Amino acid sequence: MAEIKFCEQNFSEGAEEVIEKLKEDGISFEVESCLSQCGECSMGPFALVDDDLVQGEDADDLYEKIKELI
Template sequence: MTEIKFCENNFTFGTEETMKKLKENYSNADVSVEPCLGYCGDCAVGPYALVNDEMIQADTADELYEKIKDMI
């Protein structure tokens, strides 16, 4: 099962919507939100998530969704 983690502090980049779409469309993935993932420098500059503990970054939340979708 693919594990996807989002930082709630990164929601300012639209990643909350990315998370919701992943939960709706990929029930086989374990999608969760954490208070902090410890990547504060990266978190402050753009959308990201951890997919199976690998950091995935993108310029937009939609691009992040597409990258994660390809990994599931």
């Protein structure tokens, strides 16, 4: 299974919605206080999947991209 990480600072950009969907699907992930991706963090929801940056236009887009990778 892929390692998925979210940044707490990105919750307001939509990451929290993605986290809730992943929880419903039973998919594990980590939440860290900061992932040092400040530029991407301010542009929209993102996650690190196996340490690769995955950026979404919105929460639904990010969720679909993550699902494709795992």
